[in-house]
Each structure stands twice: as structure tokens, then as C-alpha cells.
Amino acid sequence: MGRKVVHGKRYRADCEGWDRTRILPLKDAVAQIKKFKPAKFDQAVNIAIHLGIDPKQADQNLRSAVSLPHGIGKSKRVIAFAKEDVAKQARAAGAVEAGGEELVKKIEEGWMDFDVAIASPDMMRVVSRLGKVLGPKGLMPTPKNGTVTPNVTQAVTEFSAGKVEFRNDAGGNVHCVVGKLSFPADKLEQNIQAFIDTIVRMKPSAVKGQYVKKISLAGSMTPGVLVQI
Numbered sequence: 575m576g577r578k579v580v581h582g583k584r585y586r587a588d589c590e591g592w593d594r595t596r597i598l599p600l601k602d603a604v605a606q607i608k609k610f611k612p613a614k615f616d617q618a619v620n621i622a623i624h625l626g627i628d629p630k631q632a633d634q635n636l637r638s639a640v641s642l643p644h645g646i647g648k649s650k651r652v653i654a655f656a657k658e659d660v661a662k663q664a665r666a667a668g669a670v671e672a673g674g675e676e677l678v679k680k681i682e683e684g685w686m687d688f689d690v691a692i693a694s695p696d697m698m699r700v701v702s703r704l705g706k707v708l709g710p711k712g713l714m715p716t717p718k719n720g721t722v723t724p725n726v727t728q729a730v731t732e733f734s735a736g737k738v739e740f741r742n743d744a745g746g747n748v749h750c751v752v753g754k755l756s757f758p759a760d761k762l763e764q765n766i767q768a769f770i771d772t773i774v775r776m777k778p779s780a781v782k783g784q785y786v787k788k789i790s791l792a793g794s795m796t797p798g799v800l801v802q803i
Contacts, residue, residue: 597800603791604762608755610796616647617755617793621766623748623773624788627781634778636748637741639719642765645736647754652733653677655693655701655715656726663727664692668734678703690733691715694726712739748773755793766791766801 598606607619627634654664654672661672670688671677678700691708693701693715701715708714715721719739723729740750752765770789777785789801 594797595800597802599802600763600766601759603799603801604759604766606799607791607793607796608759610793612755613793613795617795618646618648618751619753619755619757619762619766620792620794621750621752621769622788622790622792622798623770623786625742625746625748625773625781626784626787627742627746627778629742629744629746631780633780635742636773636776636778637716637718637739638772638776639721639733639737639739640750640769640772641732641735641737642752642768644753644757644761644765646738646751646765647757648736648751650689650733650736651687652690652692652730653688654726654730655691655697657694657696660694660726664730667727667730669730672730674700681707686711688713690721690739692721692723692726692729692733694724695722698722712741 625636627636629635651670652668654661654669655674655677656664656672657674661669661674664672669692671680674697681704691701691713698715705714717723719741720729720737721733721739738750740748742748750769752769753762757765770786774786786803789803790798791801792798
């Protein structure tokens, strides 16, 4: 048995006034999550997309990163594994740390004060030593989401500004933060549509039948709202 989730009064009140089986066009879905009772903080807006993929098949898994048109309202702490000339450029672009062997050693000694790790391809031989440290936390650089790239400085700029990584879970769901509730409705809609379009473009060729099965939006502390596919 899983642990029972206990929701607060605000959430329960929102649920009482909302039919969670109702499916709305994107514009109306965004309007609805903005109507729910406000919290004392600016809630993140999350999207969950249930896909008709088989996560047990390697060729049907999705993993990538996307820069949304209006960002997500949060900057990220980025580090870069690169040789000194590129490392200097990465620091100028916003990396909190950049370097080679010395940065690897710092992390081996326990430093983990970052959200994203970027690496140039020629550094992966050194970075591979951190597989057991970064892998379980989802921080290991990989070409699949653009964190192993020859364009280190550009990647640092994009991820620092809030470029978001995503991957499907074992149930075939993809989750992503697409902005803040304080965003104007049109900007939230554009971010959400950009993310949906990205997922649609990534449809694995091995997938048969319906690909996008369900889309749901929610604030950090609101009920979910179903979106028309």
C-alpha cells in the first residue's frame, strides 16, 4: 500500500467546484487553473502527457530538453566540463563552475551545488568517472538532451535561462514545468503548445496506434485540468 496523500483545505475546495473528468481546449484549461484559489507563493505550472509508448522498449523512450518561448520563471545553476579556454567562456555565459579534472575531483569530494551539467564531447572520458554519482540523480551529461555538445557556451546560456529537460517515466508519462501561474495566459499557452509540439515531433517510429493519449495541466497546489488533444 502506498502512503495516503493528504490534501489541504484549498485543494479540497477547488476539487469540490471542479469536474476533474471535464476536458477543455488549451485556452480554457489555462484559464481554469488560474481560477483556482491562489497560494501564498507563485505556483509552477506542470504538464503531464500520457503517451502510447512501451517504456520497456529502448526505441520508444523519449529524453530531450526544450527551450520554451517564455522560459519557466526560474534560472538554473549550470556547470560545464570543458578545457580551460572554453571553460572561461562558459563561466562568462553564466556557469557557476567550469573546468576539467579539478571540477570532477570537486564533485567526487561531495560538492553538488548545481542543477545541470554540460560537457564538451572531448571531456566525457574524464566525466565518465562521475557516472555513479551523477547518474542516479539524472545529472550525467548526455547527447540525448543536449548536455553533451561542442557548443558548450550556448548550452550554458540556454540551460541557465531555464531550458528544461524531460524524459518519460516507467508508465509512459512525460512531466515538465511549463511556467508560473503569474505568467500572462497567452504566454502560458504558447509555452504549453511549444512543449506539446516538441513531444509530437519526437514520436518514435515504432509506436503504433494513438500516441498522445492524455494531457493534464496543474499548478503546484491545484487539481489537474484535462486538455483536449
